Amino acid sequence: MKKEEEMKRYIFLFELASPHEMISQARKTRDTWGGSVLYSYLTWKGMKKAMEDGMGEIVLPQLSDKDKTKFLHTPNIFTAVISSPQIPGEVERVVLKEWESLASEVKKKELGEFAGDPVLEKIWKRQINSFFRERIYWVCMEIEGELEKEDFLRVSEYEAARKRMRNMIQTVEEEIKCTLCGKREVLRVSGKDIREFWTELREKMGVGNIRKGERLCAVCFVKRMFLKILKDLLKESLSEEFPSVSSIAVSPWVKKEKEKPEFRKITTRIKKFLQGKGVFCTSIYPSFTGIGEWLDGAWYYPDYLTPERVEKEGECELSGSERKKLEKIVRELKDFIKNAGVPSKYLALMKFDGDRMGRWIRGEHVEVNYREYLQRFSEAIFNFSREVREIEKNTCARIVYAGGDDVLLFCPVEDVFKVARWVRECFERNMQTIKGEMDDSPTISCGAVIFHHLYPLYSVLERVEDVLERTAKEELGRNAFAIEIIKGKEHKREGGKWEILEILEKAKECFSEGLSPRIVYHMFEEEEMENVKEAQEKEFLRLLGRHTEKEVFRKNQEKMEGLADIFKYADWKKAATLLSFALTIQKEER
Structure with missing residues (x-):
């Protein structure tokens, strides 16, 4: 017994x-x-x-x-x-x-x-x-x-x-x-x-x-x-801190400027002044920047570096001479930014989640030996959650968690497309060994929110969940991505199947290479094109030629004309919105 x-x-x-x-x-x-x-x-x-x-x-x-x-x-x-x-x-x-x-x-x-x-x-x-x-x-x-x-x-x-x-x-x-x-x-x-x-x-x-x-x-x-x-x-290495939203937003700019003597000089001046007034002003940065702890990104914005903000953060009162000293520092910061470019005030929170993973875990799609299948599935999920962390070595992204098929991370706006594609490819690569009865494999969806560094974080965390679950999964049918851009009181949200992402990456490159932003505005103005589906691609190609200098168009013709492929997956209005997102992301490049 x-x-x-x-x-x-x-x-x-x-x-x-x-x-x-x-x-x-x-x-x-x-x-x-x-x-x-x-x-x-x-x-x-x-x-x-x-x-x-x-x-x-x-x-x-x-x-x-x-x-x-x-x-x-x-x-x-x-x-x-x-x-x-x-x-x-x-x-x-x-x-x-x-x-x-x-x-x-x-x-x-x-x-x-x-x-x-x-x-x-x-x-x-x-x-x-x-x-x-x-x-x-x-x-x-x-x-x-x-x-x-x-x-x-x-x-x-x-x-x-x-x-x-x-x-x-x-x-x-x-x-x-x-x-x-x-x-x-x-x-x-x-x-x-x-x-x-x-x-x-x-x-x-x-x-x-x-x-x-x-x-x-x-x-x-x-x-x-x-x-x-x-x-x-x-007794092991564990980061007590996490980069602030402002530091993530400015991280590509800081990475680009960090070796310049003028940048180090203005950074030291700001930091010394703030610390002298009892202001906690440092933050760690994403590891890709290679700088560790540094001046918190918020203090690189002249409109943030104000006497009122210093008095509030340091719980102090600035004297007349201290205000003049701060004014001088702000002028020096503005002069540096004139030459170096403006640091971005926006960043993204991105959430990824495997689609219908419960069914895959339970083996509803397969008819093989379940114990062997579960071992392969578990190994695939484990390898994904380990490999996806490599994104921190290739971009200024910072992962909050990567457990199982779930990933939550912050990244600069300019990296949104790159990170989305990288995580999806990492997931697909590790899931190749998992096949269902229709020879399909598990898929993943993504929700992203692009927001101002001062926007309430708790609200962004709630919204990214909604963008993922309601838009990418329910409305777009999973195996998709969706993005919401919050600027002031305006919230714009759109997405599509993953095939569109490659087109949007190319659009971002085209805007960098000379495609005029006016093409997006004209697309929104031509509302009547929504009802003329057979002519949409032709009209888009006409607008491309109209809004690109001849020499630029000649050099990039194949890539630019390839943007018309977006109409395989989107109607006129949706295409205009998605291209406007590509433009917004391109404008934040530093």
Whole structure:
């Protein structure tokens, strides 16, 4: 009987739910990065515990021996085959214990003398103890022999049913809410006004950690501050910081100008002045720039480098002589920009997601040995999530997460087409070994939002989800990309199948080589062409000749005339909008 018990095997599916909520509740890119790392780390701890079962194995995601010790970009869900139904409960306890331990270390090191306050302690325990208990879901069921497709289908159905029975932990949160998540009560202590407490805490923690006016709950405070604790705990290289949106926007410009003595001189002058007034003014940059920590990109904009902004950020008051000194620095910055060109104020947030991946994981498209198929599929997904990170070595993009078939990243506007194409090709290359009954392979879709560096980050994070899910997937039928451009109050959104992307890249090159922007404006003016489909290509070629100098057209004729291929995939209005997007992206090149 004992021997029979020992031979039993179980499929175990674990999920740490709602990562998007944690990541999207952000005012700084550091919050987004912190939320991503936190979910990856805790899921990885759960996977490690499951792997301690000598008879068990992680089925999804597939990890090499080398990567079993690394947690960055681990997806928030895993599937394992285990030998005991007790293991899932142990995994849950390990994840919760690790979360509470991290939070405790943050409290001890960052809150100092306030850590033992009874009011703060009560809020802290309530919020920390309940947060992940509401988000952990798992299902475990016995299987006979090797893992089969039906086993995976059943456990997926059970998990979906389990998630419908939400983990509701009743907590009462007071009226004054966290300025980051807007849901939980702010941390406070007895005997002090909330504003007084946060002002005092901000001063003790130093510049750059808590902004003026910010008041956080326990969960958001840990998300903001835990990276330093984790880095010390793991004794390994882990970036505590993430490039600011402004630094990502200006990164191609900084990369181009960084070796010029005049650039280094004006950078040093700005930095010295700001630091002298107590302003936190540095940021790390995307690794492709090769400069590490530098002056935050926002301070390279003359209209940002104002006395009012310095006084607000440094919580100080500038004297008359200091204002004159700043005016002189701004004039020098403007003179440099006149010769060097204007740094871009826009950047992009891009999200990629595999299409109908649940069906591929469950093997609905295949009729081969499921265990072998799942291993190949898992390896393909793992290789994609590892290789896609190479984009940081070839562009100024910076990845927030790349777990499984999901990728979220920031990049300069000029790199949007290049990054979209690169990620898609990386996905397709790794999925070539996965074939369905129609000889098809998994596909991926992309949503991108191009926005001003001062536009609210939490809003961009919500919008990119909508662009991906509603436009690229639902409206365009998946295997597609969609872009939204936000300029002022104007929001423009359009997209198409991936075949159009190559045409738009060529259009961007053509605008750089002399094609006049007026062609786009004339296309919008000729609304009647929308109803004359057979004449659209001919009219477009006429406009090309009209809006390009003869010599330029002669040199680039084949490429320019190739732009007419856009009408294979788009009508007149859609083509005009997509070409206007290519023009916008080209204008941001530095």
